[in-house]
Amino acid sequence: MTILADSREAQISQLLGTTIEQLDITDSAFRAAESCYLDLGDHLSQANAQVYVQGSFMLGTVVRPHHRDGEYDLDLVSQLDVAKTSTTQQELKKRVGALLDDYRKEHNGEACESPGKVSEGRRSWCLHYENFHMDVLPAIPDADSPSATAIELTDRNLRNWQKSNPLAYVEWFRTQCAKQFEEERAILASSYGSVDAVPNHRVRTPLHRVVQILKRHRDIYFAGDLDDRPPSSLITTLAGKGYEGETDLVDATMSAVQRMPEHIEKRSGRYWVENPACDGENFADKWNEYEIRRLKFEGWRAAVERDLNEFLLERKGVVALHQRIAKVFGNAPVEDALKTLGARTNSARENGNVHFSTGGLLTTASTATAVPAHRFFGGETAR
Incomplete structure (x- = not known):
């Protein structure tokens, strides 16, 4: 299997990037989490709570869980439009927890799967689903900030209000x-x-x-x-x-x-x-x-x-390089990456887009020497 790139460094980058590509969240997993997030948002909007995504789902940096039984983690903010002077951190957290518990009890499973349970964390609440969980962070607007998206949230000991701005971070x-x-x-x-x-x-x-x-x-x-x-x-x-x-x-x-x-x-x-x-x-x-x-x-x-x-x-060859990368990032994504790159190489070859660079590497650069496509019919090769 040959990687399409113009230099050894570019080959390593291409293999590394394609390896990480295999760890992107799948479309089906993303849609499942998205449907549940939207359903929760609809429910909490009835209590004048605004729900939005923060963290890796919003950024686009989700990585598939390392362990087979690992879960995707979807981070949400549940923002209630109340003044800091009219509530305490403990009251805010309890209120959001009650809303989530009501959602779990009333959920009919039509828009998305039903959460199995609601558990309490140090700062947030967690809704548990089959293959992922949603951490819901209670928050209120930060009236002292010039930013319209700034929020304040409870600290771990329910004593001091903590400031943050997840949307501005994105x-x-x-x-x-x-x-x-x-x-x-x-x-x-x-x-x-x-x-x-x-x-x-x-x-x-x-x-x-x-x-x-x-x-x-x-x-x-x-x-x-x-x-x-x-x-x-x-x-x-x-x-x-x-x-x-x-x-x-x-x-x-x-x-x-x-x-x-x-x-x-x-x-x-x-x-x-x-x-x-x-x-x-x-x-x-x-x-x-x-x-x-x-x-x-x-x-x-x-x-x-x-x-x-x-x-x-x-310098011991491509097999040694593959093994070294697999040791660091896992065998499965590297093997999948090699298959993906192999398919892309074959497709490029068939379209006449694979060339030899001056260093003897295969590349898609149009200034290099073209490599003819190969067609195999029994024991003969047609060109």
Whole structure:
């Protein structure tokens, strides 16, 4: 199996990108989660609660769960239009919990499957479905913020109101890859009829893939240590701050990882990675409570850099490279990626779009020497 690319580095990036492509959420899984989210939103709107998606589903950086019995995690905000002076954090959380419990009891399963149960988390409530769960975060508008989308939410101890702005964060993330985002939307337009019809959460730029690569690497690296696993918000923020428009995936990932320390601050002796869309929200707050988590983050970051270097330095052949990537990201997605790339190579060959580059690699570059299509009929080859 030969990968279509113009250089060895590009070949590795193409295999890595296609491997991560296999970990995208499937259309059926996305539709199932989306239908339940919309159904919940309709129900809670009757109580004047606004429900919207935040996190990886909105960003387009969902990665298939590592374990076979793992579940997709859909993060929602349930925003009630009440003043902070008219409620307490405990009252707000109980009210949203009651609304969710009523939804579970009244649900008829027509629009989507019925949630199995409702459980309480430290900050949120969780609706459990067969193959995914929805974490619902109670919130109210932040009347003190100049942003119309800013919110306040309960803290873990129900004492202090915490500030956030999930919708502004999505906009920040997309500005970090704005040029690539519009280019990818234009490519997808043929499938949707127009650029405007392309759903934003379907777009995958190199930055999206970088985040997915890092999340998959983290999931396997911390498979036996979930408590100390770096949160996706931290990884996504540091990757977004470190991304500078690179188009080669290995280069983009390596550069983002190497730049991460530049975006980790120390404020009055506390580690700090600020939410770029909300002043005062610190994604590294747990490092100040648990030093071991920061140390393990640094160990993981170094491991990502080491693994990428080893991909580039592998000189024992393509099989050894495939095995090395499979060790880091899992056998199944690499095997699926090789099949996908094989099919694309055959299709390009049949259309006369495969060429030899000056270095002897197969490429789709039109300036290289064309490779003729092959047709096999019994033991003879027709050209």
